[in-house]
Amino acid sequence: MCGIAGIVDWRKEPDRETVAAMVATMPHRGPDHCAVVGFGHAVLGHLRLAIIDLDAASNQPMSRQALGLSIVFNGEIYNFPDLRRELEGEGARFSTHGDTEVLLHAYARWGTDCFRRLNGMFALAIWDQTQRRLVLARDRLGKKPLFLKRLPGGIAFASELKALRRHPALAGAQIRPAALSQFLAHGYVLGDQCILDGVEKLPPAHFAVLEPGKELEVHRYWDLAARFREKRTFSDEKSAAEELRALIDDAVRIRLVGNVPLGAFLSGGIDSATIVAAMAHLHPADRTKTFSIGFRERGFSEVPQAEEVARILGVDHASRIVDADMGAALPFLARMADEPFADTSILPTYHLARFAREQVTVALSGDGGDELFAGYETYVATALHRRLSRFVPPAAARRLAAAAHALVPTCFGKVSLDYKLKQFLGGLALPLERAHASWREILSADERHNLLRGDRGQAVTIHDPFARFNALFAEVAGCHWLDRASYVDINTFLVDDVLVKVDRATMACSLEARAPLLDYRIVELAAALPPEWKLNGFSKKYLLRQSQRARLPQSVLARRKRGFNAPLAHWLTGGLRDLAYEATTSSAMLDWFERDAVERLWHDHRTRRRDNSYRLGVLAMLGFWMEESR
Structure with missing residues (x-):
């Protein structure tokens, strides 16, 4: 279980200090390890609560140069041993014993179809350096949160709203009246709405793809x-x-x-x-x-x-x-x-x-x-x-x-x-x-x-x-x-x-x-x-x-x-x-x-x-x- 945050900006290299400030608001989500890493047009941050494979080799952000992929991931994939055996049978080789590396190889092998194969709870971001593509995904029932802010040249995301608010684009963000209406009636905010204007939540059972010059595309997989x-x-x-x-x-x-x-x-x-x-x-x-x-x-x-x-x-x-x-x-x-x-x-x-x-x-x-x-x-x-x-x-x-x-x-x-x-x-x-x-x-x-x-x-x-x-x-x-x-x-x-x-x-x-x-x-x-x-x-x-x-x-x-x-x-x-x-x-x-x-x-x-x-x-x-x- 962890906390994730990141920025993708097609116009320039994102500010690592902003992502570091985002991550710093969530120490409770990952007291065991914290890192912020830049990958050109993407900066990914991660906080780790170590549960499976406590070795430092399973820390994140995790990258595999041979695959051209990097990942930050919050959650657990319970069927990862079965997926690992299947991927090994197709030639994949692993250097860790946890589920994060399995996710990287699963995406490399099956693309976004991999999310249908996962049994677990997760919110994740995969940076595809080769294809210049960011992929975000959330588990079927939304056990793990993921907040998004669309930017003129990209996107910012985080496990928590308080983290996302560290981005300058949310300075002075106002309450969204429609979300307040929901809260007053029900005691919580529903769906992909967020209490703040300009912020959304990736819906459960969905993945999103961001590529240069294109709008964020959101797809349901279940x-x-x-x-x-x-x-x-x-x-x-x-x-x-x-x-x-x-x-x-x-x-x-x-x-x-x-x-x-x-x-x-x-x-x-x-x-x-x-x-x-x-x-x-x-x-x-x-x-x-x-x-x-x-x-x-x-x-x-x-x-x-x-x-x-x-x-x-x-x-x-x-x-x-x-x-x-x-x-x-x-x-x-x-x-x-x-x-x-x-x-x-x-x-x-x-x-x-x-x-x-x-x-x-x-x-x-x-x-x-x-x-x-x-x-x-x-x-x-x-x-x-x-x-x-x-x-x-x-x-x-x-x-x-x-x-x-x-x-x-x-x-x-x-x-x-x-x-x-x-x-x-x-x-x-x-x-x-x-x-x-x-x-x-x-x-x-x-x-x-x-x-x-x-x-x-x-x-x-x-x-x-x-x-x-x-x-x-x-x-x-x-x-x-x-x-x-x-x-x-x-x-x-x-x-x-x-x-x-x-x-x-x-x-x-x-x-x-x-x-x-x-x-x-x-x-x-x-x-x-x-x-x-x-x-x-x-x-x-x-x-x-x-x-x-x-x-x-x-x-x-x-x-x-x-x-x-x-x-x-x-x-x-x-x-x-x-x-x-x-x-x-x-x-x-x-x-x-x-x-x-x-x-x-x-x-x-x-x-x-x-x-x-x-x-x-x-x-x-x-x-x-x-x-x-x-």
Whole structure:
């Protein structure tokens, strides 16, 4: 796991000092080695967190003069031993034992078709000296980030936005209103948009080619939508469950490769328990290290459930209770997130990563299970919407939503029943696709309009924050509603929230996180499954649970999803209140937002008239980001 940066300029030799300044902003991504090297019209920078082949010969930028190629690469290619054997059979010769040199030879042999062959997580840049060409690429699901800035004579790129901002072309860059609209509605920025004008993100499953005198060409190399349309036929449910379990075992097996200590996150839920069960199956259980954290607030800690799973599987487990006052971490995490990011689970993820890093350098996680196998309550909500919307007219649904907000008492619990009821009734009057996207909406259109000031507000509110959801639903038109919802969630919430959170929180601690359930073979299998094998009635993750019956007891298999949320509602009336209040009412924030509207949110939360923790969390994290981005 590493950090990369670089500049290509066809007009002149790029400034190495600029790339060095870019790299210097990301020491957490690579504490083991740092280098910046010029190659004529290209300058490449790299920071290394050494995981595989710790020898200095595997440091980057890596060049092979015989191939005319140089590379900087962030990530891991799990099937590199198989690719190496294939390439050796065709005459390639290697001087290192890691995956980076395999990438160079793979590109030399197959060109950009090599990306289809990779099983891993990656963001990379290959400089082809012979062809005078820069090739950028990102893994299928976007586990590793890559920010781009197009220049008059070339391009600049980096693993993090804060690094890219060291380029003079981004001096004085302004907030992009369309991206701010997305953030206020969802708590994160979607797709190839970036919070700053003039910056973009290379989309997952895409590569880009830059050549002299040509515009940057961006190409997709993997189409998940096609997998949802091409359903497979299975002999029976049991055979599908066995195939899934075998794939999970293999995905875990290839992710156990490394020359550093390795462990896993364990929450006690089905996803992480599945990963740890596979690890214990593949290696001695007592040498499998697992980690969990919890909070003192009642209902927010999963430590007891994690410890139960650890006892059942016989693994070496460690847990820790985190003090409630974690406010000091919020400004730091706002800076590490690069863009405004308001998913409160980044806090416990960061503390879990810090805890695990005391003993290991790599940690496996259960990320992806909810989106692939219908694990969220939002899928149940959408199923209910399909049934009830036939009988409840939109006007009646709106009246029910208003009554719920007026009459149902507010609870500050973890994704409380009153919160779910109000969100559901609020979406019942909407069309199915819009309703599914709305279950996680934080600030409604009316709230965004009331909060934003004058011309600034108009510049933001003219942009539909749900436009990307609409486009993604259209890509799988004609598919079963659950497949469509899953496809949209994979390409929005998973890619732009969950994977961003995990990357930023773990890399802040120089810890590599690996997600076996997001092995592309498992993703493709999940897409090809009959929808009823994922959401069976109201039973979520049905086939995933069936696949684990031989390894996990019913007490674990039947456990309801709890989520890895932070008790933000409580913190905003306690130790975090003053810090968050200052962030939401800073001068930078009041350039955009009406103070009276912000004060009303605080008043209603303090008096418990309404749980505004998500709304205030969005504004606070935006405020922290504005302050940290100066």
